[in-house]
Amino acid sequence: QVQLVQSGTEVKKPGASVKVSCRASGHTFTTYYMHWVRQAPGQGLEWMGIINPSGGSTSYAQKFQGRVTMTSDTSTSTVYMELISLRSDDTAVYYCARGGITGTTRCWFDPWGQGTLVTVSS
Amino acid sequence: EIVMTQSPATLSVSPGERATVSCRASQSVSSNLAWYQQKPGQAPRLLIYGASTRATGIPARFSGSGSGTDFTLTISSLQSEDFAVYYCQQYNKWPPYTFGQGTKLEIK
Numbered sequence: 001q002v003q004l005v006q007s008g009t010e011v012k013k014p015g016a017s018v019k020v021s022c023r024a025s026g027h028t029f030t031t032y033y034m035h036w037v038r039q040a041p042g043q044g045l046e047w048m049g050i051i052n053p054s055g056g057s058t059s060y061a062q063k064f065q066g067r068v069t070m071t072s073d074t075s076t077s078t079v080y081m082e083l084i085s086l087r088s089d090d091t092a093v094y095y096c097a098r099g100g101i102t103g104t105t106r107c108w109f110d111p112w113g114q115g116t117l118v119t120v121s122s
Numbered sequence: 123e124i125v126m127t128q129s130p131a132t133l134s135v136s137p138g139e140r141a142t143v144s145c146r147a148s149q150s151v152s153s154n155l156a157w158y159q160q161k162p163g164q165a166p167r168l169l170i171y172g173a174s175t176r177a178t179g180i181p182a183r184f185s186g187s188g189s190g191t192d193f194t195l196t197i198s199s200l201q202s203e204d205f206a207v208y209y210c211q212q213y214n215k216w217p218p219y220t221f222g223q224g225t226k227l228e229i230k
Contacts, residue, residue, distance in 0.1 A: 035219070045166065045209055045221040055125050061218045068189075095165055108156035110168035111178060 001024040003114035004096050010105060011119045017084040020116045022096030026058035030054035033099035035109055039091040048094075051079055052102055071118045086120045093117050124148050128222035134230040137200050138213075143225045145210035155187055157195045161206045169208075170195065186199075186227035193225050200230040205229050 007021040022034065034047040049060035055073040060068050069082045079096060093115040100107025125148040135141045142196070153173040158166035168177040170186035173193055183198040197204055212224040 044223045045211075047217075047219040048222070049217075059217055097166075104126075105216065106154050108168055108171040108211070108213060109166075109219075110171075112165040112167070115165050 002098065002111055006113040006116045008012070009117045009119075011121065012086050012118040014087055014120055014122055016086050016120075017082060017117050018086060019056075019080055020094050020096075021078050021080050022106070022113050023076065023078045025036060025077065027098070029072075030074055030102075032101055033105065033107075034070075034072070034079045035097045035099050037095045037096065037097055037109070037112075039095070039115075040078060040089070040092040045090075045099075048081070050099060050105070051081060053077075054102060083118075086118075088120050091118065091120045123214055123218060124151060124220050125128055125129045126220050126222040127211055127224050128208075129212060130218050130225060131223070132226045132228060135200055137202060138190055139230075140203075141197045141200055142229055143195040143203050143210075143227070145188075145195070145222050147191045147193075147212055149213050149215075150190045151214035152173040152211060153189045155188070156211045156213065157184075158209045158211065159204075161205045166209065176177065185202075200227075202229075 003025050005023050010018050035050050049072040051058045056072045074081045095111035095115050096113040127146045129144045157170040160166045174186045184196045185196045187194050207224045207226050
């Protein structure tokens with residue numbers, strides 16, 4: 001079955017950067033868009049951006065423009081999300097999620113990775 | 123940006139009873155709406171897409187309805203495992219894809 005496995009918990013200081021990985025299996029990696037969504041403690045879900053693993057084209061939420069970079073490695077079926085200039089309010093669980101077949105951006109997210117907790121604290 | 127507003131924020135229902143969660147979009151999203159369930163410490167799980175189509179493996183007690191701006195998630199007879207937080211999401215117009223703020227379904 002389709003599975004997304006993310007990297008482990010991270011603790012970072014303010015101003016640092018973090019890079020979270022998400023390895024996909026059970027489907028053709030280059031065929032589906034991948035999304036990143038975050039969830040601050042006790043809060044709701046916030047979409048960060050989308051990547052087409054085939055070719056690497058991206059689109060980011062305006063809030064994260066200039067601070068986030070999403071990349072893909074087709075040789076390992078892995079997508080990455082790097083967030084720089086971390087602040088305390090970036091403390092959250094970061095999820096990857098599979099979107100639609102490339103060419104179909106009007107699509108739900110399924111499945112989701114297990115989440116990666118990123119804590120930003122001095 | 124399309125704003126998704128869920129109501130109520132918290133819903134207290136007894137096991138075996140029916141639960142209804144509402145979601146309203148600030149502009150039409152056609153039927154491009156999904157519902158997710160999230161339990162503590164877990165990732166969201168897709169329940170419904172296309173406003174009314176159950177995802178694979180989702181029990182028939184879960185149903186979705188609506189189109190345009192007003193949507194409803196109904197759980198016909200609550201089981202203990204259904205107590206969780208529920209989110210709606212529009213995927214009609216992006217960026218950004220947007221979620222409702224969540225509805226916590228708790229045991230009465």
